[in-house]
Amino acid sequence: MSEQKYLENYDKQEFEAPLITVDSVLFTCHEGELKVLLVERANHPEQGKWGLPGGFVDLQLDSSLSDSALRRLKEKTGVIPPYIEQLKTYGGPQRDKRGWSVTVCYSALVSFQACKSHIDSVADVQWVSVEQLNYIELAFDHRQLIVDARERLRQKALYSIVPAYALPEVFTLPELQQVHELLIGKALQKKSFRRRIEQAELLIDTGDKRSERGRPASLYRMKADAGGFNFIRNLEY
Amino acid sequence: MSEQKYLENYDKQEFEAPLITVDSVLFTCHEGELKVLLVERANHPEQGKWGLPGGFVDLQLDSSLSDSALRRLKEKTGVIPPYIEQLKTYGGPQRDKRGWSVTVCYSALVSFQACKSHIDSVADVQWVSVEQLNYIELAFDHRQLIVDARERLRQKALYSIVPAYALPEVFTLPELQQVHELLIGKALQKKSFRRRIEQAELLIDTGDKRSERGRPASLYRMKADAGGFNFIRNLEY
């Protein structure tokens, strides 16, 4: 049989296939806390529980998996987050009551300000601090996905400045250090932190300063490729 | 409607879903070369081309995605590889002629010896050195999956001794260094390489030595948790 004949006769339904979804763990940093975006589930299964933004791939709308993740995040936040990375794919017969299911999980970062107005305007989307997560019942295995995303981001904080994407476009070095400390779960040496960022020339000094109690801090923005830079040596943990 | 009623009425076929497969890039090191396991495709599509070991998830046999990957690798090599890690998931409408498809890709390592007899006994499975890959037409986007797996393993070689899983259970330090050099694509300082492994106490000296031309080399085996260890400082590249 030729390949063409094979394709004409191919029946996608011949074998039972898993359900497949794409979910995202979207983090931000606000008021000194690390927060995750949760969505209240409008439909079964797990109706009424809170879970990660995501859903089935739309074969018409989505031309890639990251497209699908970004489409959902845009729906829920009003913006395309500046950082998204594929985390891991989870699959098994138990994680969804409808049957064998697979979810491709993404990890993303956005500033609180970028989506504040959009999120304030809807009732079924909220930022939840990672501390409060323990007191909320989450849908499916989403608690595990958040744990894994957090651990990955923690590693990133040790050898990159990717966490800067959880801040507004313009930020101070002490603010950035705070995000890293939140993720790593440990205080960092101011000097070490600044030194490595300066030496790698990852930030642009805007020339402006921000003042509130004490000496004003210089304001920086990330260079275009700064998110892709990895230090050769990790911070201690 | 109750969740129970919802589940009873749920029709998995209601929405068109992507095809979903699991593929693995299995590496080994043999005769100073890095090699990848390829399988000749018996069926359409891409019949006759060589591709990665993998296939559709079997909802009865597989209880997780890694199960599915390991089942295929066992079929093709006769053994369960000692190292497997999820690499990345690829999805889109173009990568498989049958339609929108997703593949969850794993990266794995095994010693050449462990599966030599099994692989020699079948005609549709072979080790191909990464150099030769350029001259072989590969199915789907498998060339890209191999490139990505190799790049990930290259990174691992800079901060871990995961590449040791591409060697037999017992190996010498010069052998291990050679695998790292193959992956990183650069000669390493003998002293630096040995020092970090010694200091981290990742290997057990078997007490035996292997002799062939020159001073005999000590034989080591990995400690149980050595694959999970990461150095805080990378080798240069």
Add this chain to the structure above:
DNA sequence: ATAATAGTGTCTTTCAGACATTATCTA
């Protein structure tokens, strides 16, 4: 002036790079 926060100076420590030297095997 004081408190608060931002930012620097500088010494120590850690660990990889470089490369010369020594050790132990076979032919």
Add this chain to the structure above:
DNA sequence: TAGATAATGTCTGAAAGACACTATTAT
């Protein structure tokens, strides 16, 4: 003994940790 390969000694350099010190604002 010569050649080959394994393993060590040791100096240098790069970059993080520690922490005291200075700088700049508001009240």
